[in-house]
Amino acid sequence: MKKVAMFGLGFVGLPLALSFSIRGCEVTGVDIDEELVKQLNQGHSHHLEVYEGRSLVEILQEQLAAGRFHAVSDGSTAMQECDNIIVTVGIPVEGNQHDMKPLIEVCRTVGQGLKKGDLVLIRSTVIPGTTRDIILPILEEESGLKAGSDFYLAYSSERIAEGRAFHEFEHMPAALAGLNEECSQRAFNLMSIVTKAPIMQASSMEVVETSKVMENISRDVNIAMSNEFTRFCKNIGIDIFEVIETANTHQRVNLLTPGPGVGGYCLPNALYYLLPKAQELDVGLPLLQTARQVNDEMPRYVADLVLRNLPVPPSQARIAALGLAMKDYSNDDRMSPALAVIAALEKAGCEVRAYDPAVPNQYPFKFSRLEEAVKGAHGIVLLTRQHELDEIDLNLLKGLMATDGKPFIVDTKNQYNPELVRQHGFQLERL
Numbered sequence: 001m002k003k004v005a006m007f008g009l010g011f012v013g014l015p016l017a018l019s020f021s022i023r024g025c026e027v028t029g030v031d032i033d034e035e036l037v038k039q040l041n042q043g044h045s046h047h048l049e050v051y052e053g054r055s056l057v058e059i060l061q062e063q064l065a066a067g068r069f070h071a072v073s074d075g076s077t078a079m080q081e082c083d084n085i086i087v088t089v090g091i092p093v094e095g096n097q098h099d100m101k102p103l104i105e106v107c108r109t110v111g112q113g114l115k116k117g118d119l120v121l122i123r124s125t126v127i128p129g130t131t132r133d134i135i136l137p138i139l140e141e142e143s144g145l146k147a148g149s150d151f152y153l154a155y156s157s158e159r160i161a162e163g164r165a166f167h168e169f170e171h172m173p174a175a176l177a178g179l180n181e182e183c184s185q186r187a188f189n190l191m192s193i194v195t196k197a198p199i200m201q202a203s204s205m206e207v208v209e210t211s212k213v214m215e216n217i218s219r220d221v222n223i224a225m226s227n228e229f230t231r232f233c234k235n236i237g238i239d240i241f242e243v244i245e246t247a248n249t250h251q252r253v254n255l256l257t258p259g260p261g262v263g264g265y266c267l268p269n270a271l272y273y274l275l276p277k278a279q280e281l282d283v284g285l286p287l288l289q290t291a292r293q294v295n296d297e298m299p300r301y302v303a304d305l306v307l308r309n310l311p312v313p314p315s316q317a318r319i320a321a322l323g324l325a326m327k328d329y330s331n332d333d334r335m336s337p338a339l340a341v342i343a344a345l346e347k348a349g350c351e352v353r354a355y356d357p358a359v360p361n362q363y364p365f366k367f368s369r370l371e372e373a374v375k376g377a378h379g380i381v382l383l384t385r386q387h388e389l390d391e392i393d394l395n396l397l398k399g400l401m402a403t404d405g406k407p408f409i410v411d412t413k414n415q416y417n418p419e420l421v422r423q424h425g426f427q428l429e430r431l
């Protein structure tokens with residue numbers, strides 16, 4: 001029966017904390033967001049994760065009742081209670097600049113409460129070198145203890161996709177490295193409680209840190225290529241989704257799907273974790289920077305697709321934007337390209353009314369019912385898939401829309417059946 005302190009109770013930390021508690025560990029979750037802590041202790045969460053047919057909220061309530069999970073905002077109590085400390089607090093990026101403050105702050109708290117024999121396992125995505133060069137000195141300075149002998153330090157990247165977290169903590173192969181062999185072993189033993197897939201032990205923490213950033217950037221670059229091909233295919237009049245489906249029948253090709261951009265906390269940030277280190281080492285990253293730029297330009301491209309279908313000037317146009325999450329079936333709208341598309345449309349003068357049944361964040365342009373968002377709109381732009389949006393009642397929606405001009409749908413997901421859409425009197429624009 002291990003005692004685990006989970007620092008950071010966000011998209012990664014909360015389901016990871018519950019993954020340990022459902023397997024019998026006593027878990028104290030720590031988050032500086034006091035409102036979040038209160039909500040969690042009352043059994044509330046907006047997370048959409050599911051495990052073996054049960055929602056995260058059901059699991060949370062069960063674990064609270066069993067006394068195996070509780071949340072606190074004061075990290076020092078958790079440090080007194082637990083000897084396995086997992087950190088999932090990340091490095092935000094604002095205006096292409098990373099911010100180390102949250103991670104440094106959490107490491108100070110952990111360092112101040114560190115006891116002999118404790119394990120500190122970092123699972124955040126970090127700039128290569130962070131665990132050894134930044135975290136280790138803070139932990140040693142704050143605790144007066146020696147890493148590798150008095151306490152154990154290891155890094156293991158977190159690879160889950162939101163919405164599949166419980167399953168992937170268990171079944172996704174993991175990579176891990178400790179400061180020394182003992183550190184690796186301690187971390188391996190802890191992770192093995194949840195992870196049943198192979199846990200690869202790499203030769204250094206820097207290998208795992210760099211591999212994680214590379215994994216994220218590889219997806220960013222792959223999507224950038226699909227996005228670039230999107231423009232090419234559109235101009236020669238073929239369907240990019242069909243091209244990708246065809247290309248992917250080649251057994252050594254795995255192209256990802258294009259879309260209105262690449263969002264979320266992980267993929268767009270990865271380049272900005274690598275750039276400072278690359279600059280320090282005087283290494284250029286031209287391919288990766290170009291890929292980022294290609295993906296950053298997609299919201300503008302999608303906004304232009306909408307604008308060119310408008311039957312009225314932008315200042316008289318109303319657009320219904322469906323889906324705000326940063327990716328399909330997610331409730332996470334951090335750095336969502338959908339928000340960038342909306343900003344571009346508003347900048348062009350359009351009125352935008354958005355709808356996303358999964359995203360909890362509120363915006364002045366967000367409506368709580370699909371019908372409200374679509375009412376009086378000249379066009380609909382589908383930006384993110386959500387189950388409720390997968391099949392829309394075209395008859396009903398068309399009846400609600402503006403009548404000055406032919407209504408249109410810009411389908412950035414190639415979700416809707418073109419025949420059906422056209423039969424219902426819509427003009428259709430796909431990626």
Ligand SMILES: NC(=O)c1ccc[n+]([C@@H]2O[C@H](COP(=O)([O-])OP(=O)(O)OC[C@H]3O[C@@H](n4cnc5c(N)ncnc54)[C@H](O)[C@@H]3O)[C@@H](O)[C@H]2O)c1
Pocket residue numbers: 007008009010011012013030031032033036075088089090091102103105106123124125126158159160161162265266
């Ligand atoms: N979201 C994903 O799908 C995903 C997948 C793999 C890896 N990651 C990585 O995992 C890390 C966490 O990502 P996330 O999406 O869970 O972030 P998140 O923003 O959802 O959660 C981070 C939490 O940390 C809390 N926090 C900030 N400072 C703190 C402190 N000093 N003490 C305690 N809590 C503090 C915040 O209040 C927040 O609730 C990041 O490094 C991210 O890159 C995320």
